[in-house]
Amino acid sequence: MSAVTTDDPVDRADRADRVPKQDRSRATRQRLLAAAVACLAERGWAGSTVSVVAERAGVSRGAAQHHFPTREDLFTAAVEYVAEERSGALRALFPEGAAGDRRAVVTALVDLYTGPLFRAALHLWVAASDEEQLRPRVTELEARVGRETHRIAVELLGADETRPGVRETVQGLLDMARGLGLANLLTDDAPRRDRVVAQWAALLDGALD
């Protein structure tokens, strides 16, 4: 029997006290990361300091610095958080498979690139291209998310990558999705985007069959 499962009342009281504290700490951390991402998406790197993020999260600056001593610590963790959220959103798209509906798959993939997670990622990429402290971690995580996105897209589209050109066809589709995300940065591009997606889903159907 380990110390953790003993029935010693002192130990039990200690555990009861400790678990909620860990929960609170985890909740605070999550709030800070979500606020960091929202700040990045709305105010960019220049407007995203630890103080601004702490205020947005409703956390004291001291508590924020306890979790993330420096701005780079905070945003490196935010990069990982965004990467995980993007992977999760991707895996959640069609939990039962896409049943051959390629237009639905293309629409869903493109939607991932026009939401707030893409905006935050875009700010991170641009900030990382100028900030040596962010760049290696962002590049590494981006490569991981990119590989995962490609793998899931291939699966949902029912694409046979052993056939020549199929791999590049799917890659080009994801590049288009990224470009559509960028086109949505300054204006609401939804009506045009819907038409482009319909047309390219049809081209893709021809190329993959």
Added chain:
Amino acid sequence: MSAVTTDDPVDRADRADRVPKQDRSRATRQRLLAAAVACLAERGWAGSTVSVVAERAGVSRGAAQHHFPTREDLFTAAVEYVAEERSGALRALFPEGAAGDRRAVVTALVDLYTGPLFRAALHLWVAASDEEQLRPRVTELEARVGRETHRIAVELLGADETRPGVRETVQGLLDMARGLGLANLLTDDAPRRDRVVAQWAALLDGALD
């Protein structure tokens, strides 16, 4: 005969003095704009102040402020400069037409989105999405460059836009080019990009014929 073309020697001396001064002034302005674009591409919005740009251009801070009293003046002019350079680069691609070589056209269009002008434009877009003073002008110029890019792409590809889907096919291609530019921001993506371009140029050939 206008005052400008009189033979009065005082006037002539004045002209001789004035013309080079105007040239110098124009050259200084151009140097400042080129330096502003280079700064934006390399250091982002946060690192691009009037002082930094003036130093890079080899111009005194006072002279820089004579041309551009505020940072917004400088970067609004830089936005226009980038837009004009991008239009010029586009028109210069195939001065004699593309002679039906669609892969060459796709390659050339994609190249436009992976060079320093795209990097500078990307920094501007991201900065403009957060800076109310930049946003309207950047959005307006981006729409203009977008329309011109589309028109030139249609012409070079020999695309018949009266056929259903052709307009959206070309738009999707330009979105893909933009996404490929973004993929090149953090790492050198050239080998992968070449394969994607080859495959999509082939798909495009099928879709446009």
